[in-house]
Amino acid sequence: MSKTKIAPSLLAADFGNLQRDIEMVNKSDADWHHIDIMDGVFVPNISYGMPVVKTIAEHATKPLDVHLMIVDPDRYIKTFAELGATHLTVHYEACTHLHRTIQAIKAEGMKAGVALNPHTNVNLLKNVIKDIDIALIMSVNPGFGGQSFIENTYEKVYNLKELIKESDASTLIEVDGGVNSKNAKALIKAGADILVAGSFIFKTEDPIKTIQELKKSTDRWSIFEL
């Protein structure tokens, strides 16, 4: 069984000390840097744009997992590849020609992800599941950090895992929003491979320790108790 990946969401970092917080993630047991891009149209918030991503890329030593919460993401696929994104996730709800978008992401040498809003049924991924590297289940409505975890996420993760197995696909399941030590184990049990956490990591006194504990608890659990 592969180990759980932890992807701290830099949206919860202290932007006045961005380099410090990126270096904290570099030093920690985290696996990826999660980067949330919001356009104020697809979601009711604007996060940060290309100059900030460029700065993150200059300091980060781990893969850059970019989550686009924007309309018409096709316009920016090349730009994010040039900025150093290794994983690029678009929203199912924002893509009219999702299959084409996925191919365009891969053509730029990045891993392709598709995110689903809380109301979107996982079975809608059936016809592209073998084409995508990551399926990201939103466990809050996208747009803001620090929201409460939506409980029906466990069932969605479980159903998605079933779909992946039935399809003989190797897609990884990422869960994003309100993740903490209380729901992490059940998410892994349901089938999650990657946990994104923002507030839970950055709002603690010792984020390195929080990451270490989150990682250890899910790994121990996935190896010995599944």
Ligand code: DX5
């Ligand atoms: C929400 C973003 C998340 C967010 C998670 O729209 O996609 O990545 O930063 O933050 P927390 O863990 O605080 O819910």
Ligand code: ZN
């Ligand atoms: Zn995100």
